Amino acid sequence: MIATLGLAALWLAAALAVLQLVGAIVTLRRADNPLGAVVRSVAAVQGGLVAVSFACLIWVFLETDLSVKLVSENSHSLKPLLFKFAATWGNHEGSMLLWVSIMALGGACVALFERRLSEPAMLATLAAQAFVSIGFYAFLLIASNPFARLDPVPAEGRGLNPLLQDTGLAFHPPTLYIGYVGLSIAFSFAVGALITREVSPAFARAMRPWVLGAWIFLTLGIVAGSYWAYYTLGWGGWWFWDPVENASLMPWLAATALLHSVSVLAARNALRAWTVMLGVIAFSMSMVGTFLVRSGVLVSVHAFAVDPLRGQFILALLAINIGAALTVFALRAASISEGERFALASRETALVFNNVMLSGILGIVLVGTLYPLLAEAMGARVSVGPPYFNAASAIFAVPMLLVLCVGPLLGWRRDRLSRLTWKLWLPLAAAISAAAIALTQGVSVLSALGLGLGAALIPASMLPLVGRNLRTAKLPLWGMVTAHLGVGLALIGMASDSAFTREKLIAINVGQTVAVGPWQIKLARIAPVAGPNWTALEAGIEASYDGATPIKLAPQDRAFWAPPQQVNHSALSTRWNGQLYVVLGQQAEDGRWQLRLWWKPFVILIWLGGLMVALGGLLALLGRVASDLRRTIAIDKIAFRRKKQGR
Amino acid sequence: MNAPAIKPAASRWVLWAPLGLFALFVGVVMVALLRPADREIRSAMLGKPMPQFTLAPAAAGLPGLAHADLADGKVHLVNFFASWCVPCAVEAPQLAALKAAGVDVVGIAIRDRPEDLAVFLRRHGNPFSRIGADNDSRVQFEIGSSGVPESFVIDGKGVIRYQHIGVIQSRADIDAILSAVKEAGA
Numbered sequence: 001m002i003a004t005l006g007l008a009a010l011w012l013a014a015a016l017a018v019l020q021l022v023g024a025i026v027t028l029r030r031a032d033n034p035l036g037a038v039v040r041s042v043a044a045v046q047g048g049l050v051a052v053s054f055a056c057l058i059w060v061f062l063e064t065d066l067s068v069k070l071v072s073e074n075s076h077s078l079k080p081l082l083f084k085f086a087a088t089w090g091n092h093e094g095s096m097l098l099w100v101s102i103m104a105l106g107g108a109c110v111a112l113f114e115r116r117l118s119e120p121a122m123l124a125t126l127a128a129q130a131f132v133s134i135g136f137y138a139f140l141l142i143a144s145n146p147f148a149r150l151d152p153v154p155a156e157g158r159g160l161n162p163l164l165q166d167t168g169l170a171f172h173p174p175t176l177y178i179g180y181v182g183l184s185i186a187f188s189f190a191v192g193a194l195i196t197r198e199v200s201p202a203f204a205r206a207m208r209p210w211v212l213g214a215w216i217f218l219t220l221g222i223v224a225g226s227y228w229a230y231y232t233l234g235w236g237g238w239w240f241w242d243p244v245e246n247a248s249l250m251p252w253l254a255a256t257a258l259l260h261s262v263s264v265l266a267a268r269n270a271l272r273a274w275t276v277m278l279g280v281i282a283f284s285m286s287m288v289g290t291f292l293v294r295s296g297v298l299v300s301v302h303a304f305a306v307d308p309l310r311g312q313f314i315l316a317l318l319a320i321n322i323g324a325a326l327t328v329f330a331l332r333a334a335s336i337s338e339g340e341r342f343a344l345a346s347r348e349t350a351l352v353f354n355n356v357m358l359s360g361i362l363g364i365v366l367v368g369t370l371y372p373l374l375a376e377a378m379g380a381r382v383s384v385g386p387p388y389f390n391a392a393s394a395i396f397a398v399p400m401l402l403v404l405c406v407g408p409l410l411g412w413r414r415d416r417l418s419r420l421t422w423k424l425w426l427p428l429a430a431a432i433s434a435a436a437i438a439l440t441q442g443v444s445v446l447s448a449l450g451l452g453l454g455a456a457l458i459p460a461s462m463l464p465l466v467g468r469n470l471r472t473a474k475l476p477l478w479g480m481v482t483a484h485l486g487v488g489l490a491l492i493g494m495a496s497d498s499a500f501t502r503e504k505l506i507a508i509n510v511g512q513t514v515a516v517g518p519w520q521i522k523l524a525r526i527a528p529v530a531g532p533n534w535t536a537l538e539a540g541i542e543a544s545y546d547g548a549t550p551i552k553l554a555p556q557d558r559a560f561w562a563p564p565q566q567v568n569h570s571a572l573s574t575r576w577n578g579q580l581y582v583v584l585g586q587q588a589e590d591g592r593w594q595l596r597l598w599w600k601p602f603v604i605l606i607w608l609g610g611l612m613v614a615l616g617g618l619l620a621l622l623g624r625v626a627s628d629l630r631r632t633i634a635i636d637k638i639a640f641r642r643k644k645q646g647r
Numbered sequence: 648m649n650a651p652a653i654k655p656a657a658s659r660w661v662l663w664a665p666l667g668l669f670a671l672f673v674g675v676v677m678v679a680l681l682r683p684a685d686r687e688i689r690s691a692m693l694g695k696p697m698p699q700f701t702l703a704p705a706a707a708g709l710p711g712l713a714h715a716d717l718a719d720g721k722v723h724l725v726n727f728f729a730s731w732c733v734p735c736a737v738e739a740p741q742l743a744a745l746k747a748a749g750v751d752v753v754g755i756a757i758r759d760r761p762e763d764l765a766v767f768l769r770r771h772g773n774p775f776s777r778i779g780a781d782n783d784s785r786v787q788f789e790i791g792s793s794g795v796p797e798s799f800v801i802d803g804k805g806v807i808r809y810q811h812i813g814v815i816q817s818r819a820d821i822d823a824i825l826s827a828v829k830e831a832g833a
Contacts, residue, residue, distance in 0.1 A: 277665065288672075297679045311680050319673050326666040333662045370672070373679045566733065590762070 047108025179218025483616025702779025
């Protein structure tokens with residue numbers, strides 16, 4: 001019943017998307033067409049219907065309705081409630097419904113709240129959004145129906161991959177998806193602007209909050225995903241350059257570049273064609289990433305259900321959407337004027353540099369991810385790993401971060417570098433001393449470079465506040481400072497993790513003590529424990545930092561029974577200066593227990609910095625939305641007064 | 648909006664470049680997508696005789712393994728495994744099923760320790776009639792195996808007839824091996 005309702009709502013929403021597209025196109029051709037008046041409402045209702053459909057899917061998962069094929073394949077009546085909930089999107093069909101839901105809700109939000117765009121630009125944007133949506137509706141309804149039924153109804157479900165039964169998973173994919181799919185709005189804005197030839201600062205100001213919103217979620221999703229992989233996989237690493245990780249990094253890089261270029265367009269009416277291009281690229285990267293990981297063309301540790309037919313379907317969607325957008329770009333971009341000029345020493349130049357470097361990293365990641373495919377097409381088999389990605393992306397990242405120290409201090413249009421020299425002493429001194437101290441500790445050159453750059457970024461990112469009245473400084477400025485500070489902190493975390501981590505893999509008896517870094521680790525006991533759908537051996541660890549009172553840690557070796565799988569559940573202890581990471585392994589023949597221990601100084605800064613980057617985005621977004629609101633209210637007041645006077 | 652300094656942003660062909668690159672991308676992935684689903688690295692040794700080797704016994708009570716043992720007129724299933732390999736433990740029931748179906752299963756333990764191996768066999772059962780200790784992965788490399796677990800069907804003349812990469816997991820995997828064994832024996 002609920003499943004049928006969900007499916008019906010989905011079909012209706014798809015029909016409305018067609019109406020939205022047709023209505024917008026005919027109105028763009030003849031402005032007095034009556035359909036034009038309903039396009040916004042249609043977009044809003046479409047969003048509502050998809051939300052109903054998604055709520056229905058959550059419902060059937062929560063009550064474990066095993067007559068729904070998707071539920072019986074991915075859930076189990078014994079599973080904790082939170083994971084039944086998370087199982088809704090922990091599979092292909094559910095995640096595609098989530099994708100379409102976010103896309104439709106995004107369209108609805110634009111229809112309801114966007115006030116800066118002209119009517120034709122708005123119609124063109126909603127037409128583009130509907131065009132992209134229709135393809136995904138077709139994919140969902142034809143090739144991945146989440147509400148497909150089973151007859152006869154099975155007695156029990158198959159369960160969810162135990163690795164995915166984690167609180168982190170409940171929120172990681174939706175966050176990431178809001179980011180991926182949120183970029184579809186920037187895509188539609190860009191296509192709409194190309195169609196109506198309205199590439200202007202007003203367009204940039206209209207697009208900016210939507211880009212910011214998607215970018216914040218994307219940042220949070222990547223940070224959460226990285227931390228989740230770090231503590232559930234038990235490998236002690238936080239980034240693996242896996243195709244699925246790259247799939248989330250590529251849209252983020254493009255969106256980050258877009259965020260900066262849109263500021264140039266909004267403030268200075270420059271970088272016009274480039275900004276529109278990035279708007280198209282960012283969401284294209286979301287689609288390419290989705291295709292690469294869902295179609296099975298790339299082999300990844302994130303094993304999604306692979307179905308070649310689905311792969312072909314997504315590839316066709318991809319080719320149509322991106323192909324159409326790039327064709328419109330090629331046809332229209334020549335008629336977009338270049339925009340304002342600027343001098344070499346200016347904020348614009350620094351932002352252009354940022355864009356070129358981010359694009360460079362994007363290219364490196366894209367090529368590295370696709371290279372195995374390309375080589376395979378030529379008959380060779382290769383895999384591309386961290387040595388390539390780390391070194392190649394550093395080529396672009398290091399100059400970018402250097403310019404990041406200076407760029408925010410420069411004025412728009414034309415500035416003198418000599419004006420800044422006195423300000424740059426502090427970052428320079430910080431960089432040199434940090435790198436020098438690191439090198440005397442016998443750290444590798446790349447790590448020392450990272451530490452030095454991070455140390456420089458922390459004071460440098462705060463310099464734009466110097467000489468300002470902090471009480472009147474605008475929120476977007478605080479946002480920029482916070483985000484750049486976050487970049488510096490994350491960089492220090494990364495470099496410190498690679499430079500100072502102490503690792504130990506040992507087998508010890510109960511009662512024995514072992515040292516890792518400044519820690520004394522005692523294996524006090526091993527005891528069996530049971531959870532709702534697993535049993536485990538739990539180690540009682542007493543860890544003492546530098547002779548202090550021991551703290552208790554309890555890593556587990558869990559055995560799930562639906563489906564059967566062994567999972568290491570690591571235990572972490574976080575201090576201000578680092579993190580202790582303990583994994584319990586197998587028992588050896590002689591009764592000793594394997595333990596993997598890591599002491600990772602300042603590793604937590606990686607995610608803390610990442611969160612600050614997202615927080616910076618949030619501050620900027622709040623500032624922009626607040627000023628938009630003030631503007632809208634002011635315009636309404638004027639309109640109201642005029643009306644009164646006219647009467 | 649009065650746009651000043653109007654000048655084409657770039658020459659026209661540059662504007663088509665993104666579309667061209669994208670078409671290239673679609674072409675490459677299309678090739679990858681339409682290519683047969685078989686994505687595994689096949690050993691170049693299929694159809695060739697086993698390399699010469701003599702491996703010491705890896706577990707107490709079971710003989711070791713030499714290439715001569717495999718050319719004794721009977722079909723053998725050679726299973727590369729290790730006690731440290733979790734998927735190998737997953738594979739144990741399927742190997743037991745193959746043994747029950749009359750297949751002679753011999754093991755080659757990769758970089759393993761006798762005490763670990765004894766625990767492994769006690770915990771997961773022993774389907775093997777012989778286990779050779781390949782402590783430096785020499786035989787593994789020579790036969791062109793990429794990892795553990797991996798299994799090869801060897802006919803009575805010691806020629807490699809079939810390769811299964813990864814865990815023998817499903818009924819279909821078992822059936823494929825059984826039919827390869829039958830074919831090799833024919």
